[in-house]
Amino acid sequence: MTRFFVEPEQMRPDFLVLTGENAQHAKVLRMKSGEQVLVCDGQGEECLCTISDVSPGQISLVVNKRQLSQSEAALAVSVYMAFPKSDKLEHVIQKATELGAYEIVAFPTARCVSRPDEKSLKKKLERWQKIAASAAQQSGRGRIPEVMALGSYREALERTARSDKAILFYENERATTLRMALEEGEYRSVSLLTGPEGGLEEQEVAQAMEAGLRVCTLGKRILRCETAPLCALSAVMYHGGEF
Amino acid sequence: MTRFFVEPEQMRPDFLVLTGENAQHAKVLRMKSGEQVLVCDGQGEECLCTISDVSPGQISLVVNKRQLSQSEAALAVSVYMAFPKSDKLEHVIQKATELGAYEIVAFPTARCVSRPDEKSLKKKLERWQKIAASAAQQSGRGRIPEVMALGSYREALERTARSDKAILFYENERATTLRMALEEGEYRSVSLLTGPEGGLEEQEVAQAMEAGLRVCTLGKRILRCETAPLCALSAVMYHGGEF
Numbered sequence: 105m106t107r108f109f110v111e112p113e114q115m116r117p118d119f120l121v122l123t124g125e126n127a128q129h130a131k132v133l134r135m136k137s138g139e140q141v142l143v144c145d146g147q148g149e150e151c152l153c154t155i156s157d158v159s160p161g162q163i164s165l166v167v168n169k170r171q172l173s174q175s176e177a178a179l180a181v182s183v184y185m186a187f188p189k190s191d192k193l194e195h196v197i198q199k200a201t202e203l204g205a206y207e208i209v210a211f212p213t214a215r216c217v218s219r220p221d222e223k224s225l226k227k228k229l230e231r232w233q234k235i236a237a238s239a240a241q242q243s244g245r246g247r248i249p250e251v252m253a254l255g256s257y258r259e260a261l262e263r264t265a266r267s268d269k270a271i272l273f274y275e276n277e278r279a280t281t282l283r284m285a286l287e288e289g290e291y292r293s294v295s296l297l298t299g300p301e302g303g304l305e306e307q308e309v310a311q312a313m314e315a316g317l318r319v320c321t322l323g324k325r326i327l328r329c330e331t332a333p334l335c336a337l338s339a340v341m342y343h344g345g346e347f
Numbered sequence: 348m349t350r351f352f353v354e355p356e357q358m359r360p361d362f363l364v365l366t367g368e369n370a371q372h373a374k375v376l377r378m379k380s381g382e383q384v385l386v387c388d389g390q391g392e393e394c395l396c397t398i399s400d401v402s403p404g405q406i407s408l409v410v411n412k413r414q415l416s417q418s419e420a421a422l423a424v425s426v427y428m429a430f431p432k433s434d435k436l437e438h439v440i441q442k443a444t445e446l447g448a449y450e451i452v453a454f455p456t457a458r459c460v461s462r463p464d465e466k467s468l469k470k471k472l473e474r475w476q477k478i479a480a481s482a483a484q485q486s487g488r489g490r491i492p493e494v495m496a497l498g499s500y501r502e503a504l505e506r507t508a509r510s511d512k513a514i515l516f517y518e519n520e521r522a523t524t525l526r527m528a529l530e531e532g533e534y535r536s537v538s539l540l541t542g543p544e545g546g547l548e549e550q551e552v553a554q555a556m557e558a559g560l561r562v563c564t565l566g567k568r569i570l571r572c573e574t575a576p577l578c579a580l581s582a583v584m585y586h587g588g589e590f
Contacts, residue, residue: 338581
């Protein structure tokens, strides 16, 4: 079923109106009165609706049912990725959204080559959020993951502490596997932190351990910085019973 | 440690010589006598060597130890992917190699938009194999996955039957999860088959079931055709105890 995202404050219990890009999209799809659509607030709630009227630039809907999204993961997984080079972050945002990430957080580390300045960051964040919205729509999600950028590695470590389980992946770790970390205790939220192209510095890994993060391996092969978070996210979703 | 791939017939028990691209690469890295390197046959065997002489276009090595590669997965996982549009197959070859795939097999299905002709296929296969070789080197693998293209969907189904377990992912499957399929029986090889952008046709899925493939879901979210094989491969490697 076609799904449209609206702002949470636009959600109504009885009637809804789609305008702007949503109305345009419905026109492209040649949608007609009587067809059913899903309208999502992007935060996990959705309305099952029937189209009652199609006018230029405006689609009127009758709400049949309001429900929690059926396609969100049981576990809230946050993807923390050090700023990578070129358009790799865009790639990870798109894929992580498909794979069900709760949010995507970029942050600087010592070996980050690319670190957007304040001015370009604002534009980039808008672009990144659009990529997440588009991927959420295509993959049938009820939630658009928030994409954010933090100012320091320290901030990233502090923020991961808010989740029930925080894991850092380090290529020099051999003993502790992701499975070991996931099999410990009860949790509803997980943070997965990965480094940039050049890897994390030893001292940064020590800092993370002090902050309470678990340091794990992703196996014997060295993964690229854009492969590691998606591999880890896939495994966590699999472990959590998603598929 | 830097690793070089040579043809299997170039492997020797006592002395080795690197020439061509390998010698060039060693020059770029400014390698010197006394340094240790790994020389791999690309099929899972490797020699731990010490550089004994650096000449223009030729690096001489003393073999210290011959061993099975330490970085190959215990499970041989074959990735079967329907021909996708544009350069998505290149992306999947690179990532699947990093993630430890045993081989990557492309094949046509009814809804494949892109289907390379005989002539362009030969060139493409050379290019694809190079991408796999480069990713194997960078990720520290001892084996270069073979990349191949089959002429028909039927051939793909028949070939998957040679592995101990063959799984097809279908977005309309709800009941059978990947975990269910992986928890059944003993196996040393797994084939993972995914469809093109438009998905597999119902009749193709029925055909696969007849051929003995297990039809599984990858969860409630619709994954893009280039995301699905990598998500599945990550999960299978995780299930197999790789990380």
